[in-house]
Amino acid sequence: MGKFTTLAVCVAALAPKLVLAQPTSAKPSTQAKPAIYTCTTADGRRLTSDRPISDCNAVEQRVLNADGSLRSVLPAAMSPEQRAAHEARERKLAAERSAQTDAIRRDRNLMLRYPNEAAHQHARESSLDDANKARLISEHRVKDLALERKPLMDEAEFYKGKPLPSKLKQQLDANDAAVDAQKQLIENQKAELVRISSRYDLELARLKRLWAGAAPGSLGNGAADAAASAAPNLAR
Incomplete structure (x- = not known):
């Protein structure tokens, strides 16, 4: 019984060493599998190599696995003109994708801001009310300036046919300038x-289609319409 106990102790003591002595498993190879490049040049030569073939830059190269199966296709190198045209197309596509993303975001934000026509009408009335208040203030200022001008004109009657005193002339000129400025401001406010009305009309037409189920971003360039309505009326 003592011998068996001693043998068990020896085996237990040797176990870690036996584990360490086990051969390690081979790591999988991280090297890329070899590829075969093949092409037919413009003059009819068929070339093969284990790397991209410089003589075939102007034509398509096929990249094969070792068993001959197709791995990929290496497109022909582009000329400077072709590259410029390709980059221009890519920029145009990127701009179109960005514009589409913006249109979708704008339409979604528009529907969040105005879930129904009543909300949109309330916003229209509020904006018009603010603009009308500003116009009324300017019109009231024109009336005040007319009252301020009356005593100046009465004083100017004493100098009929004579040069006006410089102070009186300056006061009349300042009054004229202030009236002209207010009148221009009133025109701008009109x-x-x-x-404002045009912008809300465009928004409402767009919203009605979105409320009816049109997909956000599917209604064309709403930004151009908004910019057109936001531009100052230069003709006035």
């Missing part, structure tokens, strides 16, 4: 009312 144009702003037209612009």
Whole structure:
């Protein structure tokens, strides 16, 4: 019984060494599998290599596995003109994708801001009310300037046919300039009312289609319409 106990102790002591002595498994190879490049040149030569073939830059190269199966195709190198045209196409496509993404975002934000026509109408009335208040303030200022001008004109009657005193002339000129500025401001405010109405008309037409189920971003360039309605009315 003592011998068996001693043998068990020896085996237990040797176990870690036996584990360490086990041969390690081979690591999988990380080297890329060899490839075969093949092509037919413009003059009819068929070339093969284990790397891209410089003589075939102008034509397509086939990349094969060792068993002859097709791995990939290496396109022909582009000329400077072809590369420029390709890059221009890529820029155009990127711009179109960006514009489409923006259109989708704008339409979604528009529907979040105005879930129904009542909400849109309320926003329209609020914007028009602010613009009208500004116009009324300017018109009231014109009336005040007319009252301020009356005593100046009464004083100017004493100098009929004579040069006006410089101070009086400066006061009249300042009054004229202030009236002209307010009148121009009123014209701008009227144009702003037209612009606001136009913008809300465009929005409402777009919203009606979105509310009816049109996909966001599918209704064309809403940004151009918005920019057109936001531009100042230069004709006025």
